[in-house]
Amino acid sequence: MSSTQLISRLDVSPAIVGRLCRDFTELSRETVERCVTDVGLRGRHLGVDLTPELVELLAREHLVSMVKSEPPSARRAEPSSGE
Numbered sequence: 167m168s169s170t171q172l173i174s175r176l177d178v179s180p181a182i183v184g185r186l187c188r189d190f191t192e193l194s195r196e197t198v199e200r201c202v203t204d205v206g207l208r209g210r211h212l213g214v215d216l217t218p219e220l221v222e223l224l225a226r227e228h229l230v231s232m233v234k235s236e237p238p239s240a241r242r243a244e245p246s247s248g249e
Contacts, residue, residue, distance in 0.1 A: 182222045190229050197232075201225045 186198045202225045209216035216224075 179218050182218060182225070186222070186225060186229060189226070190233065192233060193229060198225075198229065201228055
């Protein structure tokens with residue numbers, strides 16, 4: 167089962183994934199979908215009824231941490247001003 171199928175089973179709006187993809191262009195759509203799905207599955211596992219707004223908020227926080235934790239060696243080199 168793909169992450170998109172899991173999202174629909176969790177009643178998470180594809181609009182959430184779309185908004186997060188627009189905000190996190192450095193991450194692939196698959197990564198964003200997986201994050202949203204994971205948030206929903208964790209909530210279900212813990213017995214918490216997550217609203218779509220809360221799923222988006224938690225996924226956003228996780229995606230921010232993913233972007234900020236990228237090691238410097240993975241970043242693209244910026245051309246120096248002399249080039």
